Amino acid sequence: MREWRLRAIAEFLGGETKGDSERVLSGTCAIEAPEPDKVAFIESKRQIAGLTGEAVGAVIVPQDLERHFENAVIHESPRLAFAWAQVAFYAPEGFELPDRAMLDDARAFPFTGGEWRISSGIHPLASVCEDASVAQDAEVGAFSFVEAGAEIGGGTVVYPSVYIGRDSKIGKDCRIFSNVSVYAGIEIGDRVIIHSGTVIGSDGYGFVSHSGGHTKLPQTGRVVIEDDVEIGAGCTIDRAALTETVIEKGAKLDNLIQVAHGVRIGQGTLVAAQAGISGGTRIGKWCVIGGQAGFQGHITVGDRSVVGAQSGVIGSILDNSKVSGFPARPHSQSMRSLAALSRLPEHLWEIKHLRQRLAELEKKMASLTDAEHASRESSTGDGE
């Protein structure tokens, strides 16, 4: 952890200082749990209403709210600036801080918070096959195994107990956490973060069923993970049957996500935990996929689509769609159906009631009609 004076951190964040510019700050905190030597951030007026008045070291705050705070960094994007502050305070001493351009265009700076290492080469208890290539300033942890033909780029840290398969390539400045498995022939870009327990390149689920059983279709395709992707813990990304499974640049996956063979996840798309995407499906760019959502195979989800948590998407959807439910339909329709469903028991009651009233009415009508007939007959009789 580093210490920063208020004016220095304001300068690093590209904001304006207010108050005691020489004040020393030693970390970050949430505004809900303020600490007197730490910096928090505020985005909206609403948050200010909830403050307890306890002292906070300083606040990153937009122009229109600065009057509420004594010591502040005035910044037009407080949340983004706070992300940079996390880096500024907590990135380890040996690291050079990234220039802001890097943060602005969302290149993944390889300090995750969860852990970090100063690169120190190949651990004596790691095993790197003879014709594998590890960059001089990369690190390979104890009990990690790098197969023949594999390549690991500069600045990349491979934690302990990682397996890197034959001919797999990992770019620069990546973080591959402990107990990750990367099968053979996988391609991973720069600044990619892969959390523990995740598996990249396991066989796709492909069998040919016949009277004798299910014959395995060997899965000879591969996986490509582009730059700046982050993949959470415990995910499984299968290799394609023949071609490629692709996670495009800057996509971010949460934990325990299933990506089947031949899937493509578009640039910048966010996928929440425990979602599952079946084989051959293409998720567009800049989509937001909710937790535990499921996708049928061989469909296309348009760019910038939003898919609700626990949805079941069983057909292709256009760009800019917003869907939810099972089967997934436009979100507003799903909401209306669910609202209707919640009122359904009383409506069924009403249908029953309507039926009774209708029967009652029909009875009355019948007797009226009889009466009317009778009277018509009698008046007819009269007329005769």
Next chain:
Amino acid sequence: MREWRLRAIAEFLGGETKGDSERVLSGTCAIEAPEPDKVAFIESKRQIAGLTGEAVGAVIVPQDLERHFENAVIHESPRLAFAWAQVAFYAPEGFELPDRAMLDDARAFPFTGGEWRISSGIHPLASVCEDASVAQDAEVGAFSFVEAGAEIGGGTVVYPSVYIGRDSKIGKDCRIFSNVSVYAGIEIGDRVIIHSGTVIGSDGYGFVSHSGGHTKLPQTGRVVIEDDVEIGAGCTIDRAALTETVIEKGAKLDNLIQVAHGVRIGQGTLVAAQAGISGGTRIGKWCVIGGQAGFQGHITVGDRSVVGAQSGVIGSILDNSKVSGFPARPHSQSMRSLAALSRLPEHLWEIKHLRQRLAELEKKMASLTDAEHASRESSTGDGE
């Protein structure tokens, strides 16, 4: 495995002997698959109806059912006593049996059944960093790596291929199974069991999205796992962004569960497999969460709540709630809605039918009204 005479096991379990008290028993069995030298348990009359009459060594049985069995341990809590019997028969020889008080108050006795070890120190193929601290009677398995500053308490067994990150603390009498990853700065209490493949302390899913993409918010918080917690295989417990993710004392998690950053799971709460809890959500104490249930972020689930399997909880719920469905509503309401939904097609048919009958009636009404008007006019005419 040990052998016990009937009177000895009855004494250990705190029950009363019936029948041949010197009978030798060599293990446990299910009453549905009785074995002549093993002990089973019976809780209810209903179970007795299903018995085949095959010989069983002895039965742990409540007072009111003992007459059905020749050799028995009479006990007021047969199922609980059976759990102790499992320990008594199968805990490895070197282990001292726990005193019953420990079992009564549900402290986790570190014999899991799945595996056990007699502590034998640090395996020569383990790697423990110089300033890490491992208690003398703890065990660290081959190919496990203990980072600088980490601490491992007495009686704890760390299986092979486990990673313990920098400054993480693991209490006494824990079992950390193979291929578990514990990131840096995690705190784990006493008698905690963590099954294989589980990841504790991976980064929370936190990004600041802007025109350039998604900038990572480094996750500098931590995870606290309190005493007597058990976490199943393949779970992912993310570290908090700034503060703590907490699993309180005695909570039990099944397999493949996602716990996001900043979540708190209350004391004694049970969470079934594949449930997912989004960031910042608090689950109360002594709750029961069904399998594959999902929770929105930043909500509160009251103490002693019961959440049905596959539910989607999208808002806070009070203490003692019982909810199910998507979106989760009081269980009885959800059940009524689902029942109504299953009858919906026939009701829609009926609505159509009602519509036709109503139209018919309206037509008749119109003709009747015409007739009535006509007759009124005619009678009016008559009267003029």
Next chain:
Amino acid sequence: MREWRLRAIAEFLGGETKGDSERVLSGTCAIEAPEPDKVAFIESKRQIAGLTGEAVGAVIVPQDLERHFENAVIHESPRLAFAWAQVAFYAPEGFELPDRAMLDDARAFPFTGGEWRISSGIHPLASVCEDASVAQDAEVGAFSFVEAGAEIGGGTVVYPSVYIGRDSKIGKDCRIFSNVSVYAGIEIGDRVIIHSGTVIGSDGYGFVSHSGGHTKLPQTGRVVIEDDVEIGAGCTIDRAALTETVIEKGAKLDNLIQVAHGVRIGQGTLVAAQAGISGGTRIGKWCVIGGQAGFQGHITVGDRSVVGAQSGVIGSILDNSKVSGFPARPHSQSMRSLAALSRLPEHLWEIKHLRQRLAELEKKMASLTDAEHASRESSTGDGE
């Protein structure tokens, strides 16, 4: 990768050559991405309509479609033949190709596509306990640990960082990928493939709840995985409390699947990703289970049943059932209910409308009845 002349591959596949029988082929491709030196397959007329006319080396094709292609292998089961072609081209040089009988009856040939190894014994950095037994032509990778009493059969490859617990038995020609955990006392058959991160034999989720908390029921049962089973990445297969969890011969599990204690999955059953099966439930033979489906505990799913993705099966179902939805009901009923649900908002609107029309009609009826009464009274009066 190997090269094959057209006539040789046709012979291996048991098909008939058409065209240039000496043509050299160097791999396989998808017909949608044809390559001039590779072989693809076609099953249906529909696929031919979509062809771009780009050159492909050869096509495996049924008799009735051969006229569309210059160079072909004519085969009655093109997809199955293609699976064999994958083996023929990509299995590593050192491997003897399987005879077709093996492929026909779906014995799992131990070439997965994702990775392969030529068996080379126990890696110097592996650790095999003294009284464990590893067959001479088996391989144990670096940093893998084989406990006392364990057995590993001939032709089996254990990748790096695998843990094999005490007394566990693994058959012949298996592939156990990196970071797999096999607890103690597990039995695994021949030609079984287990992908990375999967856990076999973790404790079932069994507790006895009482006023003091939840006392663990030690799980002393085991897991049996029969021949020709494939289990994907990141799955968790719990050991039984007392007896056995069983995956029967030739069943194929996708990724991230939860199999609880005491479950039995029948022969040849297919289970898609992220499905979860609760304790004691029996899934029949030759079933197809959709992704993210969930099963209540202690129920029976009949043979050859089909369960839709995301279904929640809460009761036993008969052989040959086809169910979906929550709670799972016959698929056609679920579909009708969902269709009805999607139209529900408009129907509720109609009910409201019917109610208004009915009220209107009732008013009219009342006034008509009054009028009729009045007229009857007046005519009665008249008659008096």
